[in-house]
Amino acid sequence: LWRVHPFGLSLPRLDIRQESTRHLEAIDEITSELGLGSYKTWSETTKVQWLTNELHSKRPLLAKGTVWSPKVQEVLDVFSLIAEVGSEPFGAYVISMATDASDVLAVRLLQAEQGVPAANHLRVVPLFETKGDLEKSPEVMETLFSNSWYSANLSSPPQVPNVGWQPHQEVMLGYSDSAKDAGRLASVWSLHKAQEALVEIAARHKIKLNLFHGRGGSVGRGGGPQYLATLSQPAGSVQGWMRVTVQGEVIDNFFGLPSIASHTMERYTTSVLKATLMPPKAPSGEWKEVMQRLSEISCDKYRDIVYNDPEFIEYFRSATPDFELKGLNLGSRPAKRKQGGIESLRAIPWMFAWTQTRLQLPVWLGVGAALKAEIEAGNLEMLQQMYQDWPFFRSTIELLDMVLAKTNKGISSYYESLLVPDELQGIAGKIWADLADTEAGILKVSRQSAHLGADESADSRLSISQRVPLVDPINVLQANCLLRMRHDEHASDIGELRDAFAITVQGVAAGMGWTG
Secondary structure (H helix, E strand, C coil), rough: CCCCCCCCCCCCCCEEEEEEEHHHHHHHHHHHHHHCCCCCCCCHHHHHHHHHHHHCCCCCCCCCCCCCCHHHHHHHHHHHHHHCCCCEEEEEEECCCCCHHHHHHHHHHHHHHHHHHHHHHCCCEEEEEHHHHHHHHHHHHHHCCCCCHHCCCCCCCCCCCCCCCCEEEEEEEEEEHHHHHHHHHHHHHHHHHHHHHHHHHHHHHEEEEEEEEECCCCCHCCCCHHHHHHCCCCCCCCCCCEECCCHHHHHHHHHHHHHHHHHHHHHHHHHHHHHCCCCCCCCHHHHHHEEEHHHHHHHHHHHHHHHHCCCCCHHHHCCCHHHHCCCCCCCCCCEECCCCHHHEEEEHHHHHHHCCCCCHHHCCHHHHHHHHHHHHCCCCHHHHHHHHHHHHHHHHHHHHHHHHHHCCCHCCCCCCHHHHHHHHHHHHHHHHHHHHHHHHHHHHCCCCCCCCCHHHHHHHHHHHHHHHHHHHHHHHHHHHHHHHHHHHHCCHHHHHHHHHHHHHHHHHHHHHCCCC
C-alpha cells in the first residue's frame, strides 16, 4: 500500500496494431455507402485530398445505425473502444504494411469519426516493412509533414518525453519482412538509407522523430547484439531515446533474471547515450556507392532464386519442416497473411524453418554473389577499409560471420538427401555455390582465416563450438521423423512421431539460440 500511494497502480501501455488493408476496406465501404464510388480505385492524390477535407470538416461522416460488413465493423469497433476507454491504457496505433500517406490519414479520420477526442488521439505510427515501402517512406512522410491538417494536428502525446522539439512523429521500421522480401543485405541497406532520409526530412520540418525498430530475435529478422546495432545506426537517428521490439525467447534471454535485466538495460542506456553524444561519421559517397551495388546484386541474386525460380517453393517445402511446423502450437500469429507462395508467408515461420535445418538461408543468400562481384572488380581493399572504419558495414559483416559459424552444410545436406526429390537438386546446386562464395567473401573482407577468428569473438566462438555440435543428433532425429511422417500420414505411430518432432524442434531452437 505504501508503494501504491506514491507510484500509483498502473500497467504498461499496449500498442494497437492493424494492417493497412483493413483500413482501406473500411474507407472503401464508407465511400461506397455515401455514393462516392470505390475508394480503392482513387489515386493517392485524390485519397489524400478527400481525407484532408473530411478531417477539416465539422460534420460527421458516418450515419448512426448504418450496418457494415463484419470485417469493417470490427475495425470500427476498435476505434469505438478507444473512445470509450480513453487513450491512457494505450500507446501507439501501428499500421502494419503501410505504403502511403493516406494510410495514416485514414486512421486519424476513423479515430475522429468514432469519437476519439483530438486532444487525446493515439499517435499513429506507420510501419514500413518491405524494401519498396522503406525506399518510399521518405516520400510518404514528406507528404504528411507538408499536409496542412496533419502538420497542425501533430502533437506530442503525454507519454512521450519532450526533448525540445514539437510536434512528435514515430515511424516503425520493419526488419523481418524487408529481409524476406529482398534478402538481409539489401534489407539493412534500405533501412539505413530510409533512416538517413527520414532524419533529414523531420529536421527540416522541425519535428521530433522517433524511430521504432521492429527487430526479431534472429539475425535474419534484425536481431543480434543490441549495443552493436544501436551504435551502427545513422548519425542523428538516435536522439536521446529509441524504441525497439523484444520478442520470443529473447525476452527471457534479456530479462529473465533481475541481474540479466539490469545488465540489458545498462547496455541499452549506454548505447543510446553514446549514439546520441558521439554519433558515427557519415560514410563517404564512394562507400555508399559500393554498398548500393552490393545491395542491388545481392537482392537480384536472392530474388532470382527465392521468387523467380518456379521450383524453389517446392524445394523449400521439401527441404525444411515448414509444413509440419504449422501443425505445432508455437506461433503468436497465423503462418500466412493470406493464401499464396513465399510472398504470403510470414517472416517468422520463414526464418524458423531454415533455422531448424541449420542452413539459415535468408540471412546470407545473395551476399556471396555481391561480394564476389566487388572483389573481382578490384575493390577488396575498399571493402576491408569499410569493414575497419564504418560501424554499419562492420556490424553487418560480423553478424553474417556469426551466422555462418552456426550454419552446418553437412546437416542441411542430410535433410536434402532424405527429403528432397532428385528433380529439385538443381536448386540445391545454386544455393551451395552462393554459400561457398559468401563464406569466402566474408573471410576476405574481415581478413580472417576462419569464422569468428578475431580475438574479440573468442567467447562467441567457444560458446558455439561447445553448444551447437550437441544439436547434430537432434537434427538427425528430426530429419528421420519428417521422412516417416511424410511417408504415411495415417501410420499407427503418427502421434508419437509428431510428439518426437515437436521435441526436436525445441531442442534445435535451444541449441541455435533462437526460434526464428
